Amino acid sequence: MHPIRFKLSVTLVLASFSLLRVLPTVADDGRPNIILIFTDDQGYQDLGCFGSTTIKTPNLDAMANEGVRLTNFYAQPVCGVSRAALMTGSYPIRVGEPGNVKRLHTVPHPQETTIAEMLKTAGYATGIIGKWHLGLSGPAGDDASTMPNAQGFDYFYGTPRYNGATVYVDDSKLRSPILRNQEVVVEAVADWDHITADYTREAIKWIEAKRDQPFFLYLAHNMPHIPLGASENFKGKSAGGFYGDTIEELDWSCGQIFETLKRLNIDEKTLVVFTSDNGPWVETTRAMQPDAAAFIPRDHSGNADPLRGWKMSAWDGGCRVPFIARWPGMIPAGWTSAELLSTMDLMPTFAKLAKAKRPTVTIDGKDGSDFLLRKTPTSPRNEYFYYSGCLLTGVRSGQWKLVLPRAKSPQGLGWWGRMIEAVPESMLFDLEADPGETTNVASQHPQTVTELMKRIEWARTELGDLDRTGSGARMFEKGPRKLQVSPRRKVSAK
Structure with a gap:
């Protein structure tokens, strides 16, 4: 092979390898x-x-x-x-x-x-x-x-x-x-x-x-x-x-x-x-x-x-x-x-x-x-908070799910509130044994309820709830948080 052609071929091969190295593959x-x-x-x-x-x-x-x-x-x-x-x-x-x-x-x-x-x-x-x-x-x-x-x-x-x-x-x-x-x-x-x-x-x-x-x-x-x-x-x-x-x-x-x-x-x-x-x-x-x-x-x-x-x-x-x-x-x-x-x-x-x-x-x-x-x-x-819109409805930690009391069709949830059923009292479910959430075991595990309520309070403070803006909520514009559908009645924070 002519020396110039050989040098050109080598150059092209090296350039190809160099190109491959910089491609983000x-x-x-x-x-x-x-x-x-x-x-x-x-x-x-x-x-x-x-x-x-x-x-x-x-x-x-x-x-x-x-x-x-x-x-x-x-x-x-x-x-x-x-x-x-x-x-x-x-x-x-x-x-x-x-x-x-x-x-x-x-x-x-x-x-x-x-x-x-x-x-x-x-x-x-x-x-x-x-x-x-x-x-x-x-x-x-x-x-x-x-x-x-x-x-x-x-x-x-x-x-x-x-x-x-x-x-x-x-x-x-x-x-x-x-x-x-x-x-x-x-x-x-x-x-x-x-x-x-x-x-x-x-x-x-x-x-x-x-x-x-x-x-x-x-x-x-x-x-x-x-x-x-x-x-x-x-x-x-x-x-x-x-x-x-x-x-x-x-x-x-x-x-x-x-x-x-x-x-x-x-x-x-x-x-x-x-x-x-x-x-x-x-x-x-x-x-x-x-x-x-x-x-x-x-x-x-x-x-x-x-x-x-x-x-x-x-x-x-x-x-x-x-x-x-x-x-x-x-x-x-x-x-x-x-x-x-x-x-x-x-x-x-x-x-x-x-x-x-x-x-x-x-x-x-x-x-x-x-x-x-x-x-x-x-x-x-290790945990998951349940929100319906801005309404905090419960928390899961491990096998346990705590469901908070709520009204039927809560105010402030607009069109999807119609699918929310009333819960008259706090309920605790063992989701490993009872994935269908059929049996309330809150009375049998009061300490678990207490510990989960601490997490609920953390979520209300950090993330917020229907009646409050969380300290960690992001707002990129001046002024307070506003709900698209405002509640017509006050929602208890308890």
């Missing part, structure tokens, strides 16, 4: 790609690996066999509130909102830090495909400063809010748009039969485009929130009815994601988490009153068994949800844990794994990375 430093799959209104039992006998979920069952399944994982009891806790790593009552208004669906203030913003500063590509439901909207449309592209996401494809609040699309004049970043690509969704397949195609395209750098994909499905939808390959096929059809298509979608990761040779570089925003929306009659008008047919909503309650309720069925995590070679395969963890813990967990800097403000999430990787058998979370 997962292989360089062990940081995983992160895919968070978040379903909408899926019940605790609505997977085969969580006990369903009518809904088939082979891909998610395989995911559980290849990773970890958590049986005491907590979200929040309603959609927007749950997404705020997830994105900020904080109890929603702590999260700052525009105008200092505590809304029924939390809207994080633009100065709040999201998971996407945190990971973006660590060099991650960030994308959300699906439902956002954390934006501020008004007569002029959505406030851009509260939408995904202003909250750390490079790419957004999906719905700005929920898909509806009626059983069928034609039951309401509401028609949701679908956006791609700031552009409206579908002005009004006429039916939801193809939304899961649509999101799956978008997700695969985005993964393919970002495979050569660390990425965070938040795949926030609209299903199985009403109005339901399932494509031709799934509609009418599940023994779990129309609701089962939607879950089985979601399971198919997860299978497509895993096939894509394997095809691109990034499966072992990718952490995938699957969970739901809250429990199933079970409301066969309005507020479940025996004399009220019929509302959601039973085959249009899921199952939280063996838990008590459902979406919007203050029982565990409202906020305890299925959770599966898989990262081949890093998360040991096939184990189950009853340790506590929550959506709030995902932010600091992802921060540790991605070598990203956590927000400088106080958050409520705990770093669960060593627990999920099974370097330690115990979770960093």
Whole structure:
């Protein structure tokens, strides 16, 4: 070979190796790609690996066999509130909102830090495909400063809010748009039969485009929130009815994601988490009153068994949800844990794994990375506070759950207060022995009640309650905290 050509070839090879060294690939430093799959209104039992006998979920069952399944994982009891806790790593009552208004669906203030913003500063590509439901909207449309592209996401494809609040699309004049970043690509969704397949195609395209750098994909499905939808390959096929059809298509979608990761040779570089925003929306009659008008047919909503309650309720069925995590070679395969963890813990967990800097403000999430990787058998979370809007309704610590007295349909909770039942006295439940919260054992364990009440008082002081602003609540604007729906009567702090 001519000496000049040889020298040029060597130079090109060395330059190629140099380029490879500076590309932010997962292989360089062990940081995983992160895919968070978040379903909408899926019940605790609505997977085969969580006990369903009518809904088939082979891909998610395989995911559980290849990773970890958590049986005491907590979200929040309603959609927007749950997404705020997830994105900020904080109890929603702590999260700052525009105008200092505590809304029924939390809207994080633009100065709040999201998971996407945190990971973006660590060099991650960030994308959300699906439902956002954390934006501020008004007569002029959505406030851009509260939408995904202003909250750390490079790419957004999906719905700005929920898909509806009626059983069928034609039951309401509401028609949701679908956006791609700031552009409206579908002005009004006429039916939801193809939304899961649509999101799956978008997700695969985005993964393919970002495979050569660390990425965070938040795949926030609209299903199985009403109005339901399932494509031709799934509609009418599940023994779990129309609701089962939607879950089985979601399971198919997860299978497509895993096939894509394997095809691109990034499966072992990718952490995938699957969970739901809250429990199933079970409301066969309005507020479940025996004399009220019929509302959601039973085959249009899921199952939280063996838990008590459902979406919007203050029982565990409202906020305890299925959770599966898989990262081949890093998360040991096939184990189950009853340790506590929550959506709030995902932010600091992802921060540790991605070598990203956590927000400088106080958050409520705990770093669960060593627990999920099974370097330690115990979770960093030892308690969970139950909030319905800004109303503190109880606390869990270990096996014990203390439920506070409350009125039926408490004031200040707006439309979701209708699902809150009256509790005349403090109640203590052993959730290990009694997950259905059927037997009050407070009189048998007075010391436990006393200790849990100390934690309740801490939460009231630090986080707040319906009648008070917590000392740790974030407010980015002048003036006091305001409730979107003000109580018409004083709520006791006792």
